[in-house]
Amino acid sequence: MDIYQELIMEHARNPRNAGRIKGVRAIRAKNPFCGDEAEIYLKTNNTPHGWRIADIKYEIQGCILSKAAMSIFSEHIKGKSTREVAKIKDEDIFKMVGGMPSPSRQNCATFGFEAFKLALPKEGI
């Protein structure tokens, strides 16, 4: 996969859902491979249909792939039930970003997802 394909470049230049959510505690994550850092702001709602991702925002300091993957992932999960997003696997992330990066860059694609998992509350899953 070419990491610097149009989809990735576009998301990296115009990240969706970037920023913070007032009144929500940030969950911090660090990518042990490269030292990149992210803060996730996650809001979940208990609806008649179960817990849902009401809103997600983030701040990320990372490479193009990690930024783009975070952006794509945040769009993907917004509004979904927590039960549904708890089933997401690394392979799904690779599909979202348009393919499997080379081994040394896979952790860039999944970093946002890993950070998100830290923020996802356990109730309702």
Added chain:
Amino acid sequence: MALDSKKIRKDFPILSRKINGRSLVYLDNAATTQKPKAILEKLKKHYEQSHANVHRGVYALAEEATSEFEGARKKIADFVGAKSPNEIIFTRNATEAVNLVAYSLAKKLKKGDRILTAVSEHHSNFVPWLRLAKESGLKLDIVKLTPTRDFNIRDFKSKLTRKTKLVAVAHVSNVSGYIYPVQKIAREAHKAGALVLVDGAQSAGHMPVDVKKIDCDFFAFSAHKMGGPSGAGALYGKKEILEKLEPFLSGGEMVREVSTKDASWNDAPWKFEAGTPNIEGAILWGEAIDYLKKIGMKNIERHEKELLKYALGKLKNLSFINLHGMTGSINRTSIISFNTKGVHPHDAATLLDRYGICVRAGHHCAQPFMRELGVPATLRASLWLYNTRREIDILISALRKVHRELA
């Protein structure tokens, strides 16, 4: 004498391969170096002619293998200026050499004793001390950097106390390439009654090394960073100190006599070498040393210095390159860490790879150092005897393209 690059490059078969359709430009020598074909030929010869376990058999083949293995120990001892081959303990790598000292010394240290290291150290010469301090109730003191990210000798002196039992510092930083004043550090440390460990992973193979002159008590280094194979490393230790230290691992080879109740230890260095050692690793390392000696360590040092100056001159002219103040070429080997403004190091390294250029992007196993620089990661180009000005030019022109494309 100037190095004959053309001839030297022919000795390293990998340098003629293509990466992504381009000639390989290998600038990650601080991570590991490429191998001269002399060691390939040596391996073939060893396996075809002289292989057996060492120290055990009384038959001719075992004696031959033992003599090759112990001969390698002698070559390595001479290479770093040890008084005797018995001051060289074979390990897997520099990391294991540092750990050997940490474990063996742990038994001699007591609560409240202090260890002094630097914030710029590779994790290999930092984490073992962090751990030892935590587990044995010792205090870890950490030397700061100067504004140009060099070793802060004043801070070092102020943190050296009577309680300091060990000073552990790099000979050459794997991030800045700066050569630390280890001779001076050792002199001060000894005055305070501390032992001195020098992490020589980045100096051996790049400059002449003389442990007697440095007067360090320990010197840790790896074969794979100087043209030898991976899986082989060594700890130099002063004879009288090795004699007093307890063994690290236990098992065969490191013992003299074993009963059902007790065991006594072999002499140094063998008491620190439990089990069958990396026989061919040591022998190939010896061969790599022969190769380097033929070229001459002084010549290699001079070649690297010239390339360093050339590369720094070019990089300083690029407005989008941040050298983090590490712009000097005095007391420095050819390691250059930098950031490309507006481009993450991983993106830069991935794009450079398209031009066949191998550079490292990351924290270089020196996270405390990265924190000092205020970045999570840097790019790092590190050179060796086979690199050329032409390769620096290729790097510079590729960096311009990367910056244009991504920043």
